[in-house]
Amino acid sequence: MNAQPIHFKPSEGFRDRAKAVVDNPFLRQSFRGAMDFLMSKRAGQFPDVEELESLRTLGEQIRQYNLGKLPELLVRLEENLTRNGIQVHWAETPDEANEIILGICKRVDAKLMVKGKSMVSEEIELNHAAEAAGIGALESDMGEYIVQLAGEKPSHIIMPAIHKTKEEIAKLFHEKVPGVEYTDNVDALIQIGRKVLREKFLEADIGLSGVNFAIAETGTLCLVENEGNGRMCTTTPPIHVAITGIEKIVEQLSHVPPLLSLLTRSATGQNISTYFNMISSPRKPGEKDGPEEVHLVLLDNGRSQAYADEQLRKTLQCIRCGACMNHCPVYTRIGGHAYGTTYPGPIGKIISPHMLGLEATATMATASSLCGACGEVCPVKIPIPELLMRLREESFSAPHPNPAMRGQGAGYNGLVSFVWRAWATVYRSPMLYGLATWAGSRFSWLMPSSQGPWTTVRTPLKPAPKRLRDMLKERG
Amino acid sequence: MSSVQPATPHPTDIYFFATCVVDQFFPGAGMDAITLLERLGIRVHFPEEQTCCGQPAYTSGFPDEARKVAAHQLTLFPNDWPVVVPSGSCAGMMKHHYPTLFAADPARRAQAEALSARIYELTDFLVNLLDWQPQDTGGECTVVLHTSCSARREMGVHLTGRKLLGGLGKVTVAQQDHESECCGFGGTFSIKQPEISGAMVEDKVKALKATGAERVVSADCGCLMNILGHAAWKDAQEGRAQPSLPGEHIASFLLRRTAR
């Protein structure tokens, strides 16, 4: 599949990619429409503000409690999964995770892996690695299938093909799926996908899935989905491999119902998804279906770095609902691809630096007006704007020893830092402030009519001829 | 949500923290806010040494510089009077971020917390502390209200501006599409990501104009600078001599509408 090379730096060219979407009225309208739809669906699920706020507080408490015990819970999860017959693997890096998964494939001489929706598998670029190893990796979530067929990447974590119109998909199916006539009827298109993919479920040697919640006390993997492809991938092939980030763990089964409710209501405005699939073991003796082997790959990939810092740790509370992107005025303007990261939108801006290093992602943190819409809707109350400010600080401060994150200081610019220091010198001193603003008001005619980026779509800023303090003095 | 505090039901004295944007770019709005407060029987004290809340540096990732500037403001309000700020954004900085900013400095942290409790955004102060019921003296007029993201989400005072305007008998408050969406200002965001910020303000101005309102009012001059700056730029582009979307601070509008 076409995809970005793994060591691609999302920061580079970000503004150009963003501009390309901003200047495309068609894409602008299509993201606006889709996000408006998702926002209103979510709002419909939370008519009672008190219920919403108390449930968000509970969600935050659950996630923080579990993160607080993360190392212990991972060990317990491993023990209980192993007891249940599920094999547990650990991967520090994407390469290690791919090696583990491809190792399983090679052991059974697998030809085809069908994949349920998994953002972590996107994160490790599993499709790339599988193709390189001669193993077919086929996406089976309708949106992911469309995106894969088009040689693209998902533009939204819940709605991967949200950037495509039905006409584009109709053309794609007609061109890429043998024997398919052009139709832009959505039902017909879905039935085409169903037919193609059902044959693949029959054929596949390996089913791959993500995990929404891993329950430590029971040794259970939980999956949320609407289509049924996740159930297909985890039931039909002889081997099921699940992959998850180490943070998706809860200690107790009782933690799941509130998180599930927050997840589906926030994500797509459904009171629950069509399927909630809880897997606690491979096929047991006497059972007639289900995989003979189940594996879980636990991936770090920078999460332990976020974990090491009390503030940055909050990033790991995320349950991947996508509400932050649905409500983000920046995401709405530029869509998911412009970010260049696996996870776009506000959550992408705060999680990607831990995966790719701040040196590759520093620009993303500046692409926010800090309007707070993301933090307001986050079902587990991640303070995203605060984290963005923290990332700005980590990026722009001079490199120092023992940084909290990889790439600290990557955005350091001596001149910019000097300007801010000078600014502080002036603004902490009433005398210097008085002088500077007095000069500004008297010589405002000297203000240039072109003020860089500000005046591309705005009139120039001009200080008023008299400051408020002058007016007050005159008034006496 | 709003900061209703029973401690001082009808204050007689307040400090006015104008903000650097009002001081330098919208002094008329500051004057109008002060005049309005005085008309309501309040003695307004303007500490001459005030400069800026420090937010520009804070949100840009330079907390040390923000701290230096904020530390200076901490010293300006010795009496236990409310501090009224004609901006949700700067009020939010002082109320919610000062305590965090001085977390590692116990003495200043205590000062910051004490100050935080006294910070009021102007419309919040008018509604919830003064319980002001404005008497409309103007003619029929339609306005549209833009509430800043900080006022809405950080200060939780998005209802107070609406309430004040709603109390004006002959003023109709139009409802814009995507009312709660950011105008795209975001301080240095507008400079660092001008394409995205530009797209946001373009959409915002379109939505405001589409209501057919005669003017936009807002309690935040940062947003006004952005919104009116774009509207004027668009007018110039399209050769209009008259502003298609005039606007002003809500204090100016309220003062004029309630003049005796």
Place this chain on the structure above:
Amino acid sequence: MSARDRILAKLKAAPNLPKPEPDVAAWFAGHRPVENTADKVARFRKCIEFAHAEVHAVTAITWLPKLREVLAARQIDKLLVAEETPHGNAALDELPPQGIECSTYDMPIEAWKTEMFHATPASLTAARAAIAETGTLILWPDAKEPRLMSLVPPVHIVLLDSAKIYNTFYEATQAEGWKDSLPTNALLISGPSKTADIQVTLAYGAHGPKELIVLLMGDEQ
């Protein structure tokens, strides 16, 4: 050191920030009133019908005729049932004489995968219980009634005892002591398979059943 040890070492080296245990029970007690059976039935129906499932009120006597009617309306003459279950056996006894062929899931899927995928138009299973809040069926597939019965056939018919409807998922897990007894696969099903991946337009029958039909036993409405 293994990846496991390295990851755990990094996590353990991080500051230990224990957080208070969340009180899930209190939240549900305060926000989800316990309803009587009639209310639960009504809520369950409303929710699952909203999700495009078809619900028929039946009794111990009328469920088989209703099942036949449902199949006839779709011109389906073949039904996959689970032998060794009371409802499966009842179907096996009653339906074939009325022209509906009943197949059974009597061997591992590997032996008949193609037939399951290509020649099984409908299935009948029971639900273990249900959830009123979200209009959800709870299934615990087992050796008698395996997992794919509720996934592969385009029409899935479910028999549900209305006395087994819980208010919430939380209540179901607590009342039934799930944490000590989870099966290989526990499932919540809240409608037919669907997707909105093309232009946020809802389409049913993405990969699983296109139709979900609930025979709600004991509902007197």
